[in-house]
Amino acid sequence: MSETPQPPSSASTNEGKQQQNALSLSDFQSVIHKMFYEKDQSRGIEGTFMWFMEEVGELSSALRDNTDRENLEEEFADVLAWLATMANVAGVDLEQAVSRKYVQGCPRCHQIVCTCDLAWKP
Numbered sequence: 001m002s003e004t005p006q007p008p009s010s011a012s013t014n015e016g017k018q019q020q021n022a023l024s025l026s027d028f029q030s031v032i033h034k035m036f037y038e039k040d041q042s043r044g045i046e047g048t049f050m051w052f053m054e055e056v057g058e059l060s061s062a063l064r065d066n067t068d069r070e071n072l073e074e075e076f077a078d079v080l081a082w083l084a085t086m087a088n089v090a091g092v093d094l095e096q097a098v099s100r101k102y103v104q105g106c107p108r109c110h111q112i113v114c115t116c117d118l119a120w121k122p
């Protein structure tokens with residue numbers, strides 16, 4: 001558990017270039033909206049939250065198991081998709097919310113590299 005997974009090398013070498021199929025957080029939320037909003041709206045926030053938590057559980061299993069890289073990546077994608085779904089149902093713009101809270105640095109110490117005590121969280 002001490003090794004940090006490294007992103008694929010293409011992620012760091014294409015800076016400044018538009019990667020094919022690259023999505024901003026805002027684009028991703030729009031895609032999820034287009035695909036699922038009618039169903040998501042009729043299911044409502046409580047039902048959607050249950051699905052989100054189920055996906056979090058599946059991500060936990062994939063992290064513990066740590067034998068199937070493709071499945072692990074899919075579980076991360078599912079958790080993000082269900083988070084975007086909840087944001088759509090709740091009327092929250094994820095990119096705006098994330099930018100407001102995190103782009104200027106750690107919400108607590110205001111440093112780009114957080115210097116807060118390990119026991120604190122934003």
Ligand SMILES: [Zn+2]
Pocket residue numbers: 106107108109110111113114115116
């Ligand atoms: Zn901090």
